[in-house]
Amino acid sequence: MKRFFALIFALGLTFSMVAPALAAIDVYDFKNPAQEKQFQELTETLRCPKCQNNSIADSNATLAEDMRMKTFELLKEGKTNQQVIDYMIARYGNFVTYDPAVTASTMILWAGPIGFIVIGFTILVYRSRKKSELTKDEPLDDVESERLQGLLAEMAQQDTEATNNQTKVNK
Numbered sequence: 094m095k096r097f098f099a100l101i102f103a104l105g106l107t108f109s110m111v112a113p114a115l116a117a118i119d120v121y122d123f124k125n126p127a128q129e130k131q132f133q134e135l136t137e138t139l140r141c142p143k144c145q146n147n148s149i150a151d152s153n154a155t156l157a158e159d160m161r162m163k164t165f166e167l168l169k170e171g172k173t174n175q176q177v178i179d180y181m182i183a184r185y186g187n188f189v190t191y192d193p194a195v196t197a198s199t200m201i202l203w204a205g206p207i208g209f210i211v212i213g214f215t216i217l218v219y220r221s222r223k224k225s226e227l228t229k230d231e232p233l234d235d236v237e238s239e240r241l242q243g244l245l246a247e248m249a250q251q252d253t254e255a256t257n258n259q260t261k262v263n264k
Contacts, residue, residue, distance in 0.1 A: 121165050128168055135164050135177055142185050160185075 123129040136150035141157040149157040149164070160181065167177045178190060187193040233241065 124169075131174065132165060132168055135168070135174055136161055138191065139164070139178070139181055140189050140191055142188055160189075 121129075121132065123132065133150065137148050139149045139160060141147050141149050141152035141154055141160070143154040143156045144152040147157070149160045163180075164177055167180060172180070181189045182194075187196070187199070193199055
């Protein structure tokens with residue numbers, strides 16, 4: 094039984110050492126160093142739709158591999174950076190660029206929070222003005238004034254009793 098576990102452990106260890114060597118490395122044959130640099134810049138500026146915040150150069154997803162291959166093919170055909178980006182946007186949407194174009198949907202994303210702040214501030218100002226109109230100081234009539242004086246006298250008497258009780262407890 095010990096030999097079986099030792100064999101499984103040895104196979105697992107061997108596979109974990111060999112697995113990185115089995116990883117595929119993309120090799121592209123560029124016409125010149127300028128085209129290679131253009132490819133590297135494009136793959137760094139295009140976002141992987143599956144990985145979301147990784148560029149297609151950094152992603153190991155199959156979709157990113159396909160996008161890198163398509164970028165290479167388009168550059169080999171002589172397409173410009175903008176033509177490649179336009180192709181990717183048409184195929185995968187505005188999400189593939191880190192700097193999406195200004196459209197109605199992106200304007201809502203940018204203006205929405207500002208709009209909520211303005212609306213909230215307007216509501217606060219409106220409610221504070223309305224409250225100040227409702228709370229105008231009017232003098233108390235005789236009945237209210239007598240009631241207030243009675244309540245104040247009762248509170249003073251309770252305070253005096255509480256102080257006397259506290260003094261007795263402390264002695």
